[in-house]
Amino acid sequence: MTEKLMKAQTMHPVTLEVNGHARRGHASPRMLLTDFLRHELGLTGTHVGCEHGVCGACTVRIDGVACRGCLTLAVQVQDRRVDTVEGLADSDGTLSQLQAAFKRHHALQCGFCTAGILMSSADWLERLKQQGHKPTEQEVRDMLSGHLCRCTGYTPIVKALMEVAHA
């Protein structure tokens, strides 16, 4: 093995805040954030679909902003705050308002897309709230255009988001 290749595979410590807790793990320079969260930190709620930024299944929040975990390197989140779907519910298991609306409207079937949609939606709804804006159905659909769902036909997801956005 060449020295260059050995260097590329060196594991680096990565310290960050995940869902409000200080966490530490190790990542090679090329390890994706999705793999770091799932395999190094054991947070398997973040899903991996296309791995090239199209499906949205891997979406997490970095410093509050929804980001593709498959387009982010683990070493880029050093000293950052990352929120994943595991942090949405309260510590006693009580679902967030958004999760409860998804449940009520049957807005998931296989659930593969759901974590990513929830994380994008949480960021989007927070920003709308700060602006005092109530979205139209078309605006909800535009936001969802960054996510692929093969099961639901999107209608129940739109209903859940409209309910939360207009509560």
Ligand code: FES
């Ligand atoms: S797995 Fe990241 S966008 Fe599809």
Ligand code: FES
């Ligand atoms: S619920 Fe199956 S992909 Fe969306």
